[in-house]
Structure formats: structure tokens, C-alpha cells
Amino acid sequence: MITAADLIPLAPSILVSLTAIAVMIAIAIRRSHFAAALICAIGLGLSLLAIWAVLPYVPRQVTPLIIVDDFGLYYSALIIGATLAVVLLSYPYFARLPDPPEELYILLPTAAFGGVAIVLSSHFASFFLGLEVLSVALYGLIAYTVGREASIEAGLKYLVLAASSAAALVFGMALIYARLGTMEFARMPALLTTRADFYDPLLLAGVALMITGIGFKLAVVPFHMWTPDVYEGAPAPITAFVATVSKGALFGLLLRYFRESPSSGGSVFLVFTIIAAASMIAGNVLALLQNNVKRILAYSSIAHLGYLLVAFQAGGMLGARAATFYLTAYIVTTLGAFGVVAVLSDGSRDADRIEDYRGLFWRRPALAGVMAIMLFSLAGIPLTAGFFGKFYVVTAGASSAIWMLLLVLVVTSAVGLYYYLRIVVALFATDDLAAAPAASVLRPLHAGSGIVLTALTGILFWLGVYPAPLIEVIQKIFVGLL
Amino acid sequence: MTLVALLLIPFVAGLVAWGLGDRRARAVRWVTLAAVVADFFIGLAIWVGHASEVAIAPHAPWILEVNAAWIPELGIRFHLAIDGLSLVLIMLTALLGVMSVLCSWTEITERVGFFHANILWVLTGIIGVFLAVDLFLFYFAWEVMLVPMYFLIVIWGHEDRVYAAIKFFIFTQLSGLLMLVAILALYVMHGRATGTYTFEYAALLNTPMSPTAEMWVMLGFFAAFAVKLPVFPFHTWLPDAHTEAPTAGSVILAGLMLKTGGYGFIRFVVPLFPHAAYRFAPVAMILGVIGILYGAFVAFSQTDLKRLVAYTSVSHLGFVLLGVFAWNALALQGAVLQMVCHGISTGALFILVGAFQERMHTRDLGRMGGLWAAAPRLSGMTLFFALASLGLPGLGDFIGEFLVMLGTFRVDRVLTVFAAIGILFATFYALRMVQRALHGANVHNWTISDLMPREWLILGVLVFSLIFLGLHPQSIFRVSGPALDRIQAVVPFTGATVQAAPTDARVPGGASR
Numbered sequence: 002m003i004t005a006a007d008l009i010p011l012a013p014s015i016l017v018s019l020t021a022i023a024v025m026i027a028i029a030i031r032r033s034h035f036a037a038a039l040i041c042a043i044g045l046g047l048s049l050l051a052i053w054a055v056l057p058y059v060p061r062q063v064t065p066l067i068i069v070d071d072f073g074l075y076y077s078a079l080i081i082g083a084t085l086a087v088v089l090l091s092y093p094y095f096a097r098l099p100d101p102p103e104e105l106y107i108l109l110p111t112a113a114f115g116g117v118a119i120v121l122s123s124h125f126a127s128f129f130l131g132l133e134v135l136s137v138a139l140y141g142l143i144a145y146t147v148g149r150e151a152s153i154e155a156g157l158k159y160l161v162l163a164a165s166s167a168a169a170l171v172f173g174m175a176l177i178y179a180r181l182g183t184m185e186f187a188r189m190p191a192l193l194t195t196r197a198d199f200y201d202p203l204l205l206a207g208v209a210l211m212i213t214g215i216g217f218k219l220a221v222v223p224f225h226m227w228t229p230d231v232y233e234g235a236p237a238p239i240t241a242f243v244a245t246v247s248k249g250a251l252f253g254l255l256l257r258y259f260r261e262s263p264s265s266g267g268s269v270f271l272v273f274t275i276i277a278a279a280s281m282i283a284g285n286v287l288a289l290l291q292n293n294v295k296r297i298l299a300y301s302s303i304a305h306l307g308y309l310l311v312a313f314q315a316g317g318m319l320g321a322r323a324a325t326f327y328l329t330a331y332i333v334t335t336l337g338a339f340g341v342v343a344v345l346s347d348g349s350r351d352a353d354r355i356e357d358y359r360g361l362f363w364r365r366p367a368l369a370g371v372m373a374i375m376l377f378s379l380a381g382i383p384l385t386a387g388f389f390g391k392f393y394v395v396t397a398g399a400s401s402a403i404w405m406l407l408l409v410l411v412v413t414s415a416v417g418l419y420y421y422l423r424i425v426v427a428l429f430a431t432d433d434l435a436a437a438p439a440a441s442v443l444r445p446l447h448a449g450s451g452i453v454l455t456a457l458t459g460i461l462f463w464l465g466v467y468p469a470p471l472i473e474v475i476q477k478i479f480v481g482l483l
Numbered sequence: 484m485t486l487v488a489l490l491l492i493p494f495v496a497g498l499v500a501w502g503l504g505d506r507r508a509r510a511v512r513w514v515t516l517a518a519v520v521a522d523f524f525i526g527l528a529i530w531v532g533h534a535s536e537v538a539i540a541p542h543a544p545w546i547l548e549v550n551a552a553w554i555p556e557l558g559i560r561f562h563l564a565i566d567g568l569s570l571v572l573i574m575l576t577a578l579l580g581v582m583s584v585l586c587s588w589t590e591i592t593e594r595v596g597f598f599h600a601n602i603l604w605v606l607t608g609i610i611g612v613f614l615a616v617d618l619f620l621f622y623f624a625w626e627v628m629l630v631p632m633y634f635l636i637v638i639w640g641h642e643d644r645v646y647a648a649i650k651f652f653i654f655t656q657l658s659g660l661l662m663l664v665a666i667l668a669l670y671v672m673h674g675r676a677t678g679t680y681t682f683e684y685a686a687l688l689n690t691p692m693s694p695t696a697e698m699w700v701m702l703g704f705f706a707a708f709a710v711k712l713p714v715f716p717f718h719t720w721l722p723d724a725h726t727e728a729p730t731a732g733s734v735i736l737a738g739l740m741l742k743t744g745g746y747g748f749i750r751f752v753v754p755l756f757p758h759a760a761y762r763f764a765p766v767a768m769i770l771g772v773i774g775i776l777y778g779a780f781v782a783f784s785q786t787d788l789k790r791l792v793a794y795t796s797v798s799h800l801g802f803v804l805l806g807v808f809a810w811n812a813l814a815l816q817g818a819v820l821q822m823v824c825h826g827i828s829t830g831a832l833f834i835l836v837g838a839f840q841e842r843m844h845t846r847d848l849g850r851m852g853g854l855w856a857a858a859p860r861l862s863g864m865t866l867f868f869a870l871a872s873l874g875l876p877g878l879g880d881f882i883g884e885f886l887v888m889l890g891t892f893r894v895d896r897v898l899t900v901f902a903a904i905g906i907l908f909a910t911f912y913a914l915r916m917v918q919r920a921l922h923g924a925n926v927h928n929w930t931i932s933d934l935m936p937r938e939w940l941i942l943g944v945l946v947f948s949l950i951f952l953g954l955h956p957q958s959i960f961r962v963s964g965p966a967l968d969r970i971q972a973v974v975p976f977t978g979a980t981v982q983a984a985p986t987d988a989r990v991p992g993g994a995s996r
Contacts, residue, residue, distance in 0.1 A: 363594070380656075383626040392619070392663065396557065399667035400674075407664050415657035422633075422649050429638050431593075472556045 003064060010061045010069035013051040013077055014117045020044025021110040028103045038092040041106035045085040045113070052078050060481055065185055066127040067118075071478040075325070076120035076253035079332055083245045084113040086336050086453045090343045091238040093447035097348040098236075100146060108145075112138035112242070116250035120257075125174045125184035128254060132170070132218070135247055136163045142242065143235040149350075155234025162217065162227045170214025176207030186258045199267050208269060212276075215259075218251040221310065222279035225303045229291070232299035237351050240295060241339035244302050245332040252309060256324055257482070273314055278409045280307030285417040295353040297420050298338055301379055304417055305331050308394055311406045315397035321482075322475045323390075323397035329471065330378065330386035330464055337375040337457040341368060344450050347441040357441075358427045360434050364442055369428045371454050378461055380421045381414060386464035486549050486563040489525055489573065489610055493518050493580075497603035501596050508595040515584050515599040519606065523577035529570060530962065544685065544969060545616075546570065553620075558670075558681040562617040567966035569613045571819065571959055572746055575826050576613070578948070579738040580606045583731035585941050586834045590730055590841055591639060598639055601631035605735055612743045616684040618666045621751075622659070625707070628740060629655055635732040636724060647720075647727035654720040658710035665703020669755070672696065688754055688973050694762075701756035701763065708752060711744030714767075714804055715774040718797045725793035726846075730837030733789070737796050738830035742822045745803040749818070749970065753810060757974040760808070767808040768891070772901045774801030779908030783915060788839065788846045791916060792832045795872055798905060799825045799880070805902060806887035812964075812971065814890025819963045820956055821883030824949065828871040828880055831945040835865050838938060839920075842931040848916070853925030858933045862921040864942050871949050873913040874906050879952030 008015070024040050027033075052074050060070035088109055095102035115138060118131030140163070144156025178184055180203045181192045193199065216224040232240045259269070284304030291297045309331070312324035345352035345361075345368070352358070362369035378387030391414070398407045446454075464471060496518030500511045533546050548564035565573070583602060591598050608631070611624030629652060637648035666682070673690040674680035681687070692700070710717045721741075725733050753760045760767075778798030785791035799821065806818030838861060839854075840846050855862040871878040874885075884906060892899045934942070952959065 377630065382630055383623050388623075388626070392622075392667075393557075395663055396667050396670070399664060400671045411657065411660040411664060414660060415653055418653050418656050419649060422652060426637055426645050426649070429634065431638060467553070469554045469556065472554065476556065 007063040009058045010055050012055050013048045016048035016051050017110050017114045021107050024106045032103055034102050037103040037106040041088050045081055048081050066124045067121050068123040072482050073121040075478045077117045079249050080113055080116040080246050083332050084109055087238050087242045089449035089453045090340050092449050094238050094343045108138045108141045116246050119250040120253040123186055142239045146236050151234035155231045158227055159231050166214045166217035169210045173207045173210025176203050180204050215251050219248055219306050220303055221276050221306050222283045229296045229299040233295045237339050237343035237346050241336050244335045249332055277307050277310035281409050281413040285413040288420045293353050311410055312394040312397045315401040319400055320397040321479055323393040325475050326393050327390040330390035333457050333460050334375050334378040334387055340454050341372040345441050355427050359430045362429045364438055371458050373425050373428055376421045376425055380418050384465045386461045388465055389468045486614055489522055490607055492521050493603040493607045497600040501600035504596045505594055511595050511599050519580040526574045526577050559619045560617050563614040564616045567962040571963045572613045575823050576609050576739050579830050582941050583734045587731040601634045605631040609739050618682040622663055636728045639729040640727040644727045647723035650720045651724040654710050658707040661703045662707035665700045668700050697756050697759040701759035704752050708744040708747035712800050714770050715777050722790050722793045726789045733833040734830040738826035745822045748807040754970050754973045764808040768805050768898055771801045771804035772898050775902050775905035779905050783912040786848045788848055789836045796829055802884050802887045805891055809891045809894045811890050814887050815967045816960055817883050817886025820959055824879030824883050827945050827948050828868050831868045848919045851920040852923045855921045856925050857929045858931050860934045866917055869913040869917050873909040877953045879949045882956045
């Protein structure tokens with residue numbers, strides 16, 4: 002039974018879903034790209050404000066399905082904020098495309114709603130519901146540019162693989178339910194009393210299948226096969242969305258319910274250790290072989306999820322905080338990098354070849370500067386959020402003494418530097434400046450993209466130079482949780 | 484605040500230079516020059532104004548410091564401090580900073596604004612490394628140095644610049660990350676043992692550690708500094724980076740960035756991990772001697788003039804490693820003086836190679852010869868710095884290498900003998916360079932312009948500094964001595980190896996206090 006008091010903490014998520022409905026109604030009245038984008042942006046902005054407004058009313062368990070607490074709200078803010086950035090980046094991008102763009106602004110808040118539902122879920126049912134809302138909206142988003150073959154292919158690929166991974170996830174849930182008799186996350190630890198419970202075959206199989214489902218969405222090795230193709234095929238702003246919102250939501254859930262301390266030495270811990278190491282190695286090494294910027298960023302994101310899992314594996318308060326900080330930095334940086342790709346793309350294709358970036362710094366210093374800064378942040382160079390994030394992750398790892406994972410992290414980050422620098426080298430190349438630049442290079446920056454890129458760059462430096470305020474916030478969100 | 488100004492002036496001037504852009508090249512150059520000169524005079528003001536504190540070594544460990552909260556949740560503080568050792572190296576930084584701006588005055592004509600911005604930012608990073616006494620801040624500055632230097636090589640470098648720049652970046656970044664893990668391991672061990680989690684240098688001294696842990700953590704630091712110094716076999720990035728960088732980049736790389744490695748050994752490796760450093764000293768000293776011999780040997784066989792000078796750095800900085808791990812007053816003083824003098828003499832040699840290249844568009848020794856007739860003053864200068872490099876008595880390099888060998892002799896005679904052979908090799912490569920490039924007949928009929936007033940100024944200052952340091956090295960010892968004494972006092976034993984150094988093993992400057 003939901004009471005009025007229960008509705009207050011839910012206000013942000015309700016506002017996000019209302020946004021989707023409002024856009025739908027607006028489109029029915031009159032098709033206008035600008036109006037649809039504006040309504041969507043305002044709705045998402047209001048839900049961000051609502052998150053701030055409901056802070057005094059949490060934590061609160063709303064039915065067994067939903068828990069609204071500081072942690073959930075922080076991750077919701079990340080998801081909604083990232084969606085807002087994607088909306089602002091999408092408007093100029095899709096204005097250049099032949100397809101009718103308005104429905105995009107229904108799908109984006111719908112997907113965001115799915116993400117918010119995942120991070121607020123406290124029950125298998127709400128988790129799965131959120132996941133499916135997110136996935137179904139993503140099928141449409143990834144294949145949105147129906148004129149492009151790659152986009153359709155990516156959409157189909159994602160559809161087939163996401164559906165099968167969801168099947169694995171549901172089966173895993175069923176097995177766990179069969180063994181434990183509950184679908185509420187919070188009640189599970191109490192039911193696992195003896196050491197033998199951790200080796201129960203039914204339970205282990207269930208957890209393994211759930212990890213498969215979650216691992217697919219996180220695109221960690223060995224569930225990463227779809228990533229490069231989908232990143233390459235999807236329109237650039239949507240790629241940014243897949244890379245940030247969908248991964249962020251699932252990682253939030255993982256961090257909330259799947260934490261296990263290294264000392265327990267359970268098999269789940271071992272599995273995640275292998276996944277983390279394999280993701281760092283495969284992501285960084287395979288990125289070396291790519292020539293397509295979007296594919297490079299795809300493999301790089303696989304590696305970054307590996308780094309995140311290192312913090313996750315470190316466990317404890319420090320590990321959880323480090324992971325949250327790193328995820329925040331990763332979202333900001335990834336949005337920025339794909340934002341620049343989106344700005345440089347035109348109606349026929351995305352700016353995904355390294356040649357598209359050659360000498361950009363000498364023609365568009367600000368835009369190329371943003372791209373270079375984002376790449377340096379991904380590489381973990383100081384003054385950027387990525388640097389402090391990596392530092393935090395290594396701190397967590399060192400305090401839990403997971404030296405093998407740290408060694409892999411150090412070596413693969415150095416390998417990874419090579420492909421980031423390849424793009425940076427192209428940005429600053431001076432050899433073919435005599436040739437006339439492509440039209441997309443000279444096109445003035447749209448105000449929406451300008452605001453987003455400026456804001457992201459600002460946040461990036463702020464988190465890199467003076468991260469203390471955010472660390473304080475992150476400390477607070479874990480207070481009731483651990 | 485003075486210390487903050489040391490960092491802020493070049494950083495802000497870099498932004499201004501970038502903002503001024505390429506069309507106002509003159510303004511950019513003057514702004515850059517003014518910023519570096521300002522830093523030089525701030526350093527000088529500390530040197531003169533705090534002369535008593537510098538020399539007498541009061542109880543407070545630092546001459547000046549700035550200490551503010553930065554990220555309190557993790558025990559990170561914005562803590563800058565300066566002592567005699569840092570001061571000497573900061574003066575060197577400012578001096579070579581001025582020279583690198585002056586030597587690119589005509590060499591760099593494209594993208595002038597961004598070039599000077601990068602010069603200023605790399606200097607900011609280097610000064611930050613010498614000032615930071617919070618280990619997080621130190622690592623931060625250590626990494627900040629990389630990016631502008633990478634840009635200097637990759638944008639304004641020579642033919643193979645992309646390869647060299649990426650190699651440089653990956654080598655230093657990988658070793659830097661190993662140091663990061665080591666810093667954090669130290670931080671965690673200290674926190675576990677004492678309950679306070681801090682990156683403060685003074686607090687982390689004497690952290691209780693098991694011998695194995697101490698060795699591993701020390702090796703993490705060693706990796707970062709060994710790549711920078713460079714120590715054989717981690718030197719392979721150096722010839723490429725030095726050769727491909729523009730002149731100013733080579734001057735900063737060889738003259739300053741390599742010194743951050745030596746500084747790291749003295750400031751961090753031995754004091755933080757005395758027992759591990761003690762056990763590791765024989766290995767480090769052997770690596771130092773191998774570097775001395777190998778660098779000299781390879782330099783001898785180079786045909787690219789710039790590559791030749793680059794390899795001499797490997798050789799000369801082997802003495803620094805040798806001196807640090809001999810760990811007695813003589814050897815340490817020698818290592819510091821060697822760092823300063825190598826910075827000046829090698830910086831000058833790179834400036835000279837740059838001057839030749841600007842005039843002849845080649846660095847190939849095979850295409851040179853008989854240049855003395857064409858440009859006697861330029862050639863004379865080259866001879867002077869070649870002699871300095873081979874360790875001519877009366878010039879600073881000689882004192883540095885001599886003191887290192889004197890200090891090492893008390894510890895290990897065999898290694899000293901081999902190090903001395905390295906000096907002999909230096910004679911070979913230096914004289915071969917002079918012979919092949921300057922002497923003989925001018926078979927290629929070069930007609931090149933001789934020294935211009937600007938170059939006279941640059942080289943004149945450097946010649947004067949080298950002679951001054953050669954005749955009056957006490958001026959350095961008096962400032963760095965007390966700081967080194969204090970660092971040595973942290974370590975429970977002197978003379979890191981077999982026999983303890985005799986108590987009178989003091990350099991004149993140290994003894995006169």
C-alpha cells in the first residue's frame with residue numbers, strides 16, 4: 002500500500018516518467034524537434050532539482066520493491082544528469098539527420114527511468130523491470146538512425162544479446178529464489194548463515210547466471226563482444242548514453258548488493274577478480290588494434306569497467322567510495338569524449354576516423370582541447386578527474402592488498418596510454434594543415450553542446466584539482482549502507 | 484606565499500602566453516622570459532634573504548613552507564617546502580628555463596604561443612617536484628611534468644618525434660604508476676601502524692615495515708626515479724626523446740627533468756627506506772657504474788651529434804646514482820654538484836647542437852668537419868663545453884665527479900676504479916666529437932654565421948657559471964650541505980656499505996660551519 006508519504010521520495014523518478022509522457026503528448030499535438038527537446042530537458046532538469054528537494058525525506062523503503070536512500074539518489078542524479086547532457090548533445094546532432102528526431106526524447110527519459118529504477122530497486126522484480134525498461138528503450142535508441150546500416154545492425158545485435166542475457170538473469174533469479182525463498186536483496190544475507198551456504202550449487206549457479214546478465218550490461222570480459230559494434234553503429238550521443246547511463250545503473254546495483262570482502266575468499270570474489278583482470282587486459286590490448294575512434298573508446302570503456310571492478314574488489318568503505326568516485330569521473334569523461342565526436346559528426350556519418358581529428362587543435366582549439374583533456378582524463382593524467390579517480394582506486398586496492406590486480410592495472414594503463422596518445426597526436430598534428438578542412442570542422446558550436454562541453458570540462462578540472470567536496474558527499478551516501 | 488608564487492608565476496604566464504597566440508610572438512617571448520626571470524630572482528631572494536637559515540641549519544627542517552588542507556578525507560595536504568637542496572635545484576631550473584626561452588628565440592617560429600605555454604608549464608611541474616613534501620602532491624607534480632614535455636616533443640620535434648614522444652610518455656607513466664602504488668602502500672602501512680593516514684613526508688620517515696615490504700615499496704620508487712635519471716637498462720627512451728625534441732625541450736629534459744630522478748633518490752628513496760636502500764646499494768652502485776661505462780661507450784660510436792650528447796647524459800648521471808648510494812657526505816655533495824654542472828654543461832651542448840642545426844640543417848657528424856674555420860667562436864664554445872663534459876679540472880663537472888669518486892672510494896674501491904675508466908672514455912667521445920665536427924678541412928664547404936649577440940649572452944652566462952662552480956663549489960655546498968646533513972641524519976647509518984665513512988669525511992663547506 003503506497004501512502005502519500007511514500008510518493009515524496011519517489012518524486013524524481015515520477016518526474017522522469019512524466020517527462021516521457023509529456024513529450025509524447027507534445028508530439029501528438031505538433032511535431033517540433035525544438036519543443037520536444039526543450040520539454041525533455043526541462044523535465045530532466047526538474048527531476049534533478051527534485052532529487053535535491055527529497056533529500057530530507059530519505060531513506061525510505063517504499064513497498065518491498067523500492068528503497069530510496071542517499072546512495073540511490075546519488076546514482077539517480079548521475080543517471081539523470083548524464084541523460085540531460087545526452088539530450089543537449091542530441092539536439093544539434095539529430096537536427097542534421099534526415100530521420101524524424103522527436104521520438105528520441107521519449108526514449109531517452111524512458112531509458113533513464115529504467116536506470117533509476119535499477120539503482121533504487123531492493124527486489125528482483127523491480128530490478129528486472131527497470132532493466133527491461135532500460136533495454137527496450139535502448140533497442141530503439143541504438144537503431145534510431147534507420148538510414149544507416151551500421152545502426153540497424155548494432156540495434157539488432159544488442160536486441161538479441163540483451164534478450165538472451167536477460168533470460169540468463171531471470172533464470173539466475175529463479176534459482177536463487179528456489180533456494181532462498183525470497184526475492185528481496187536485503188533479506189538474503191540473513192538466510193546465508195553457514196559457510197556451506199556459500200558453496201550451495203543451486204545458489205552458485207544462480208549467482209553465476211545473474212553475474213552473466215549484469216556483466217553483459219557492464220560489457221566486461223567475457224560478456225563484452227557486442228560493445229565495439231554497438232558503440233560504432235549507434236549514433237554518437239546514444240553511444241555516450243549506453244556507455245554511461247546503462248553501465249552506471251547496473252554498477253550501482255552491483256555495488257549495493259554484490260559487495261563481498263576479500264577476506265571471505267568466496268568464489269564470487271574469485272570470479273570478479275578474473276573478470277576485472279581480463280577486462281583490463283583485453284580492453285586495453287584490443288584497443289591498440291583499432292583505427293576507429295568510437296571502437297577505441299569502446300574497448301577503453303571495457304578497460305575502465307575493469308578498473309572500476311578493482312575498486313569494487315577492494316571492498317569496504319574505501320573501495321565503495323573509490324568505485325563511486327571513479328564511476329562519476331568516468332561518466333563525466335565519457336560524455337565529454339563522445340560529445341566532441343557528436344559535435345564533429347554530420348548527417349551522413351559520425352566523426353569516428355582518426356583522420357577526422359588530424360590537426361583539429363590548430364583549427365578548433367577549444368573543441369580539440371576538450372577532446373585532449375577528456376582523453377588525458379581517461380588515461381589518468383593529473384589535473385583531471387580521471388587522475389584522482391585512478392589514484393582513489395589504487396588507494397583502495399593498496400589498503401586491501403590486492404596486489405595482483407593493481408599490477409595488472411598499472412601495466413595495462415601504461416599500454417592504454419598508447420591509443421589515447423594516438424588520438425592526441427592526431428589532434429595536434431601539423432602536417433596537413435594546408436588542405437581545406439571538412440565542413441563539419443568549421444561548423445560553429447551549437448549552444449547546447451557548448452554548455453554541456455564547458456560544464457563537463459569544468460567538472461573534470463574541479464574533480465581533478467579539488468575533489469574534497471565530492472568525496473565528502475560520497476562519504477555521506479555510504480553512511481547508512483555499510 | 485613565496486613558494487606558491489614560484490609555481491603560480493610560470494603557470495599563469497603560460498596561460499597568458501597561450502592566450503596571446505601566435506601573431507604576437509614577440510610579446511609571448513617577453514612574457515615567458517619575464518616569468519622565468521622573475522622565478523630566478525625569487526629563488527635568489529630566498530638564497531640571499533635567508534642566507535643565515537640556509538647555512539646554519541636551524542632546527543626547523545625547512546627554510547620556508549606552505550601547508551594547507553587539500554583533501555582532508557584522505558590526509559592529503561598542499562604542503563610545499565624548500566630547503567637547501569631544493570633551492571639549488573630550483574635555481575638551476577630557473578637558470579636553464581631562461582636559457583631555453585632564449586635559445587628558441589629564432590628556432591621556433593610556428594605556434595609560438597602554445598610552445599612557450601608548454602615550456603612554462605613543464606617548468607611549473609619541475610619546480611613543483613622540487614617543492615612538494617606531501618607525497619600525493621609530489622606524485623601530482625611528477626605527472627604534470629609529462630604532458631607539456633610530451634607536447635614539446637610531438638609538435639615541435641624533429642623527424643621521428645611521434646615515436647619518441649610516445650615512448651617517453653609510456654616509459655615515464657608506467658614507472659610513475661609503479662611509484663604511485665608504492666606511495667599508497669607506504670601510506671597504508673603507515674596508517675595501519677600509527678592510526679594516522681597521511682602523505683606527509685616528515686611523518687612517513689621511519690615508518691615501521693617488514694624488510695620484504697620495505698624492499699618492494701622501495702623498488703616502486705626506484706623504478707620511477709631510475710627511468711627518469713636514467714639508470715641503465717631503463718634509459719632507452721632517453722636518446723630518442725632528447726634527439727627528437729626541439730632544442731629547448733632537450734635542454735629542459737637533460738638539464739632539469741633528469742635531475743628530478745636524482746633528487747628523488749636523495750630525498751625519498753634512501754631516507755624513506757634506509758634498510759632496503761642499504762641492502763640494495765651494491766646493485767644500484769653497479770648499475771651506476773654500468774651506466775657510466777655504457778653511456779660513454781655508446782656515445783663514442785654515435786654519428787648524430789645530438790644523440791651523442793644524449794648518451795653522455797646516461798654516463799654522467801651514472802655518477803649521481805653511484806654517489807647517492809655510496810651515501811656519505813662527500814659522495815652526496817658530489818652527486819648534487821654533478822647534477823647542477825651536468826645541467827649546465829649538457830644544456831649548453833644541446834644549445835650548441837641546436838645552433839649548428841639551425842645553421843646547417845643537419846646533425847650528422849659525417850657531414851661536418853672543418854667548422855672551426857667557418858665559425859671559430861661557435862666552435863670555440865663547443866670545445867669549451869666538450870672539455871667541461873670530459874671533466875677538465877677547474878670546471879664544475881670535474882669537482883662533482885671527483886667528489887663522487889672520492890666518496891665511493893671509501894665504500895667500494897673496485898667500483899671507483901671502473902667509474903674512473905668511464906672518465907677516460909669521456910675523453911674519447913668528447914675529443915672525437917670535437918675532431919670530427921670542428922677540426923680538419925672544411926670538405927663540405929660550409930659557410931655559416933658565427934655566434935650572434937643572443938647566443939653570446941646564453942653561452943657566456945653558462946661558461947661563467949661552470950668556471951665559477953669549478954673554482955668555488957663551496958657556494959653550492961654551503962646551501963645544500965646542511966640539507967644533505969639533515970637528510971643523512973634520518974638514516975640510521977652512514978656509508979651505506981661496508982665500512983662506515985670516517986667522521987672527518989666532510990667537504991670543506993660542510994666542515995667550516
